[in-house]
Amino acid sequence: MRKSPAEIGESHVRLSRRALLLGGAQLAFVGGLGLRMRYLQVEQADQFRLLAEENRINIRLIPPARGELFDRNGIVLARNEPSYRITIVREDAGDVDAVIGRLATLVELDPDDLDRAMTEMRRSPPFLPVTLADRISWEEMSRVAVNAPALPGITPEVGLSRYYPLRGDLAHVVGYVGPVSDYDLSKIEDPDPLLRIPRFQIGKVGLEAKLEDNLRGKAGSKRVEVNAVGRVMRELDRREGQPGDDVQLTIDQQLQSYTQARLGEESASVVVVDCRSGDLLTVASSPTFDPNLFVEGISVADYRALTENDHRPLAAKSVQGTYPPGSTFKMITALAALQEGIVNTEDTVWCPGHLEVSNRRFHCWKRAGHGHVDLGQALRESCDVYFYELALEVGIDKIAAIAEQLGLGVRYDLPMSGVARGLNPTRGWKETVRGESWVIGDTVNASIGQGFVLASPLQLAVMTARLATGMNISPRLVKSLNGIEQPGVTPDKLDINENHLRQIRRGMYAVSNHRRGTAYGSRIIEDNYRLAGKTGTSQVRNITAAERARGVTRNEDLPWERRDHALFVNFAPYENPEVAVAVVVEHGGGGSKAAAPIARDVTLQALYGGTPPLAAYPSKDRGRIRTQQEALEKLVPGREITRRDRA
Known part of the structure; x- marks a missing residue:
């Protein structure tokens, strides 16, 4: 059926309208797409390029x-050295076993390292390098480089690794x-x-x-x-x-190395403080260990040898170890009594060899007693009963206050591991920590550095420096960072009467320079370098009444671990103190025999800046000292140690 002209016209109008709508939609879509593409390609180009x-x-x-680390004179203590290693890339090697076999003809490969490397290769992507041998020599490195064409996937590499040229001498510090x-x-x-x-x-x-x-x-x-x-x-x-x-x-490497050699294999420690600045010149612990063993991972056998040694070579005894200070504490008890006006230099105490306190007998080290002694004699001959009597009058609180002023019970802020606080006991401490009341016997024990009192060699050296100078000396270990001097703590004057300090110093001088002094055998003859010191012996076992009745067993007859600790502190020169020294020899027996000779030798080495002349020693000792010096000079690193200009 044919449509009429009117119907045809109406249909045409409808189709034209739809075409226009569809075309418009298409044009809008294409336009939006173009705008979006322009936004992504032009405006957002930088962001997508980064992605x-x-x-x-x-x-x-x-x-x-x-x-790197240096001593006060620019001697290298820790440096970075080229470390040569050999790596393998599995995908480049092809036949890994064959390549490793050829490599083994050129370089000795450790079986344990090889097993570890094979395990690492199996669980790593094939393109990642795996270390086959580390810290090889330059000669081995060269052989591998020359034979590179026959070793696909093998690469000799160079890195940096830490090395300690002085080995054990600074191990506990660095x-x-x-x-x-x-x-x-x-x-x-x-x-x-x-x-x-x-x-x-x-x-x-x-x-x-x-x-x-x-x-x-x-x-x-x-x-x-x-x-x-x-x-x-x-x-x-x-x-x-x-x-x-x-x-x-601040450490003096030559003095430190000498001290370590002087200590030998003793279980001992030495601290030397500069009395003028607080600089730590020596912080030595013995026996020591080679820190290079730890750099790449120490073997089980080597680590077991260190941990099973009863002399504890891994312990930094100079700052971590705390010991009853024994008679080196007596200066504190005496100062407390002088400050309180309880005693003067003329007052005497009768020492019959013991003192009865609360139905308990406290003994003097000299069984027969010292008779009538004044302050100077009590320090010189280390009479225990004299200080028992002082402590009973002055009390523990005043003693503890002086001890704190002199640096005991204080944890010094030094960049070393495990710096100990020690223990300066008080009534409040015992009630809080132990839940017990303070008793008079505790005061008597504390008066001679026994009982609860504990101090580190570092604290004893600082105590001695403060006694020598009357100043609040603080220890310093870091001298400079990148050449920028690090300020120390400016010392204040101690709140202790200077006249009382002089009396204590005179007593310490007599210890080393009077014929009846406990350290007379370890004196310095050179007048300009005379030292003032104090011996100490601290018990590590209880002596029963039965043992005292039959005679106390000599330290030499006891097992090593049951012998007394030996201590000695000193400063020198007496008239113008430069250094203060503290020595602790674990289970060394008496301080006068074991610790004082070490302290005297280290003090002279510090004052002379090297090997002292034999004239500084008593004439009877010079032959032995000459032999000792010759032996030690072979053990102390010297000119071969690399120096660096720090100007």
Whole structure:
């Protein structure tokens, strides 16, 4: 049926309207698409270019050089050395076993390291390098490089590793570094990304650990192009990091090394303080250990040998060890009595060899007693009964107050591990910590440095420096960071009468220079370098009444671990103190025999800046001292130690 012209016209109008609507929609869609493409390609071009770059470019960290350590004279104590290692990339090697076999003909491969490397290769992507041998020699490195064409996948590499040229001489002060462990990371709230670099080394103990943030430095970075599976194709650019701070210590390496050699294998410690500045010149503990063993991970056998040694070579006894100070504490008891006006230099006490207190007998070291003694005699001959009597009158509170002024019971802020507070006991301490009341016998024991009193060799050296100068000397270990001098604590004058201090010093002088002094055998003959000191012997066992009745067993006849500790403190020169010294020899017996000779030798070495003349020693000792000096000079590192100009 044919449509009429009117119907045809109406249909045409409808079709035209639909075409216009459809065309308009298509035009709008194409226009929107164009605008969107313009937005993405022009306005957002930089952002999408960055995303594309991140898909093919990685930013990797470059470990910085660790700061080095020096003594006060610029002698290197810890440095970074090139560390040569051999790595293998499994996918480049092809037949791994065959390549390793050829490598073994050139370099000795440790079976344990090889097993570890094979395990690591099995669980790592084939394009990642795995270390086969570490810390190889330059000659081995050269042989591998020359034979590189026959060793596909093998790469000799050079890195930096920590080295301690003085080995054990500074081990307890400097500490050591080691690879970052999961335990190390667990202790840090927001770990530095550097710490996740394989085999990255951080300080584990000692100054290396305490100054880790200063020594580590800031990481550098490099941009490398990688393919789809993460393999490095090329390096695009690099930004070097900031090396760690160089640290200069107050330690005198020559004196430290001499002291370690002088101690030998004794279980002992020595601290030397500069009386003028508080600088620690020597902080020695013996026996010691080689920190280089820990840098790449110590073997089980080596670690067991250190931990099973009853002389505890890993312990920094000079700052961590606390001991009853014995008679070296008597100066504190005497000062407390002088300050309170309880005694003067003319007052005497009768010593029959013991004192009865609360139905208990407290003995003097001299069984027959000292008879009538005044303050000077009591210090010179170390009469226990004299100080028992003083303590009963002055009381523990006044004694503890003087002890605190002189540095006992104080934890010094030094960058070393486990610096001990010691114990300066008071009535309140015993009630709080032990839940017991203070009794008079506690005061008597404390008066001669026994009972609850504990002090470290560091604290005893500071105590002696304060007695010598009358100033509130504080110990300092870090001299400078990157050449910038680190200020010490400016000492104040002690709140102790100077006349009373002079009386104590005179008593200490007599200990070493009077014929009846307990350390007369360890005196210095040179008038300009005369020392003033005090011996100490602290018991580590209880002596029963039955043993006293039949005669106290000599230290020489006891097992080593049951012998008394030997102590000696001194300062010198007497007229113008330069150094204060504290020596503790664990289970050494008497302080006059075991500790005083060491202190005298170390003091002379410090004052002369090297081997002292034989004329400084008593004539009867010079033959023995000459032999000793010749033996020790062979053990003390000298000119071969690398120096660095610190100007």
